[in-house]
Amino acid sequence: MKTMKNNRIWIGTTLVVAMLAAAPLAVAGSDDNKNKASKPDPMQVVRGAKAWKNNCGRCHNLRSPKELTDEEWDVSVTHMRVRANLLPLEAEDIKAFLKASN
Amino acid sequence: MRKTLFLSSAIAIVLLSAIPAGAQTSTSTEEGLSSANQALLARIEKLEAELVALRASVQQSAQTASAAKATAQSAVKTVSTVQKLAKVGAAGAYSGAPSDAKWHLAGYADVGFVGGDMPGPDSFVTGKFNPGFHFQYKDLLIFESELEFSTTSDGETTTELEYSQFDIPINDYVTLVAGKYLSPIGQFQERLHPSWINRIQGAPAGFGHDGVQPTSDTGVQLRGTVPVGNTRFTYAVALGNGPQTTFEGGVKLEGVSKDNNSNKSLGGRIGFFALPYLELGGSYLTGKVSGYAPPVGHEETPVTLAADVPVGSSAQDQARYTLWGMDAAYTKGALAARFEYLNSHRGAFFSPTADDPAGVFLPRLGMKAWYGQVSYRMSNVGSSDFIHNLEPVVRYGQFRITGHDVLREENAQDRFNLGLNYWLAPTIVTKAGLEWRDFRVAGVPSETLYQFQIAYGF
Numbered sequence: 388m389k390t391m392k393n394n395r396i397w398i399g400t401t402l403v404v405a406m407l408a409a410a411p412l413a414v415a416g417s418d419d420n421k422n423k424a425s426k427p428d429p430m431q432v433v434r435g436a437k438a439w440k441n442n443c444g445r446c447h448n449l450r451s452p453k454e455l456t457d458e459e460w461d462v463s464v465t466h467m468r469v470r471a472n473l474l475p476l477e478a479e480d481i482k483a484f485l486k487a488s489n
Numbered sequence: 490m491r492k493t494l495f496l497s498s499a500i501a502i503v504l505l506s507a508i509p510a511g512a513q514t515s516t517s518t519e520e521g522l523s524s525a526n527q528a529l530l531a532r533i534e535k536l537e538a539e540l541v542a543l544r545a546s547v548q549q550s551a552q553t554a555s556a557a558k559a560t561a562q563s564a565v566k567t568v569s570t571v572q573k574l575a576k577v578g579a580a581g582a583y584s585g586a587p588s589d590a591k592w593h594l595a596g597y598a599d600v601g602f603v604g605g606d607m608p609g610p611d612s613f614v615t616g617k618f619n620p621g622f623h624f625q626y627k628d629l630l631i632f633e634s635e636l637e638f639s640t641t642s643d644g645e646t647t648t649e650l651e652y653s654q655f656d657i658p659i660n661d662y663v664t665l666v667a668g669k670y671l672s673p674i675g676q677f678q679e680r681l682h683p684s685w686i687n688r689i690q691g692a693p694a695g696f697g698h699d700g701v702q703p704t705s706d707t708g709v710q711l712r713g714t715v716p717v718g719n720t721r722f723t724y725a726v727a728l729g730n731g732p733q734t735t736f737e738g739g740v741k742l743e744g745v746s747k748d749n750n751s752n753k754s755l756g757g758r759i760g761f762f763a764l765p766y767l768e769l770g771g772s773y774l775t776g777k778v779s780g781y782a783p784p785v786g787h788e789e790t791p792v793t794l795a796a797d798v799p800v801g802s803s804a805q806d807q808a809r810y811t812l813w814g815m816d817a818a819y820t821k822g823a824l825a826a827r828f829e830y831l832n833s834h835r836g837a838f839f840s841p842t843a844d845d846p847a848g849v850f851l852p853r854l855g856m857k858a859w860y861g862q863v864s865y866r867m868s869n870v871g872s873s874d875f876i877h878n879l880e881p882v883v884r885y886g887q888f889r890i891t892g893h894d895v896l897r898e899e900n901a902q903d904r905f906n907l908g909l910n911y912w913l914a915p916t917i918v919t920k921a922g923l924e925w926r927d928f929r930v931a932g933v934p935s936e937t938l939y940q941f942q943i944a945y946g947f
């Protein structure tokens with residue numbers, strides 16, 4: 388029982404430390420993403436199309452890019468980044484493709 | 490206009506000044522003079538009339554010009570005001586740049602019909618309406634939640650919170666999830682259960698409610714992806730309130746707002762892409778469950794589920810629950826093949842009740858379920874659009890239960906599904922299917938159902 392409690396304390400402490408230590412990374416990452424979003428390039432769109440097909444089509448049919456606005460795709464892809472365990476760069480590529488295609 | 494007035498006036502003056510001279514020269518003949526004067530006077534009167542008309546015209550023109558000038562000045566002022574307002578509006582309106590806070594409404598809905606030789610009459614079913622809300626603040630976090638509205642057989646509307654979670658990206662490889670989340674165990678619950686994604690009308694046996702598949706939990710998750718060469722690992726590690734004991738003595742695997750024991754569950758899933766279109770996964774969950782805790786204001790006790798205590802039993806007032814599973818998904822082009830297996834055990838323990846504080850004995854409970862499913866979208870068959878939208882699907886699965894006779898009688902079965910889907914759009918599907926349920930308890934009749942459903946993911 389004591390070992391279990393120690394484990395719990397360890398897990399909780401690890402979570403808190405991970406959150407605090409990584410907070411600046413999250414903020415820095417957001418700036419990077421913003422800069423990238425403002426400069427879409429054709430190759431990013433091509434990479435996005437491939438990532439869109441490979442990842443989104445794994446579970447469900449591919450939605451038409453025209454279904455949502457740019458801003459809605461921003462939110463939808465962020466949601467799917469978590470649900471489908473996408474890498475941030477993949478998510479940005481997919482956004483670039485969807486925005487270029489809607 | 491002024492020039493015309495000037496010329497007319499000059500002519501009139503010249504004519505008027507010439508009148509005396511004309512009168513002197515015309516004294517030679519009285520009659521001729523009179524005639525000339527009369528003609529001249531008539532002409533003068535005519536010119537005077539024209540002069541008056543010209544003056545009136547000039548005045549009117551001046552008034553018109555003045556009014557036009559005022560109108561022009563007013564227009565200039567209005568344009569200036571509009572320009573100022575436009576600048577102010579543009580500063581606060583969407584101008585193509587991303588907003589800090591964005592949101593998106595998603596979700597799905599379905600309706601259907603179920604008939605066959607199951608207990609009860611054939612019936613239209615209202616299905617479900619599951620709106621999902623996603624709110625994002627910059628790239629800092631996203632809050633997402635999904636509700637489920639459905640109608641009971643007696644007409645009441647039920648509302649459930651499917652999930653409600655904050656997702657906070659920590660870095661490229663780690664995202665913190667906090668709240669009530671869909672269980673990351675296996676693939677079906679987290680990714681495939683929405684009706685516009687699920688190729689069959691219902692869940693595989695054992696993967697729905699009262700099954701071995703956990704539906705949700707409340708706690709925290711760390712999840713993400715780790716690239717390794719040309720492939721990747723995905724992971725989700727969850728620390729939650731964990732499973733609880735149900736009124737019937739089974740295991741409740743849904744997220745609750747308050748834990749009923751001090752033991753948290755630890756679980757998750759690791760996935761691996763052996764090929765870009767082949768995902769393999771393994772899941773694990775462990776935690777302790779304690780006795781059934783009746784909701785406040787209720788006095789139900791699971792006394793009817795008590796079993797005889799085995800001789801020499803050393804059962805405690807808590808038991809460990811352990812689940813493990815594996816899954817595989819091959820999704821290439823029009824073909825999708827899936828397989829999942831889950832196996833869980835809960836140890837024997839005494840569940841305290843109001844009537845028996847020492848606890849009723851709940852024996853060891855074992856549950857396992859698996860299914861395999863293959864679907865093929867006929868998008869490359871023939872040249873007919875109708876055929877291209879067809880998708881045959883077949884699924885077979887088993888659900889086995891040991892240690893709980895009531896649950897076993899109600900749920901343990903082999904289940905075979907055969908269906909044909911027609912896609913009206915990428916997110917709208919109509920499904921027609923047959924389902925055979927072969928129950929594993931002697932005396933429980935098998936069932937054959939025919940099912941229709943239309944589902945829309947939005």
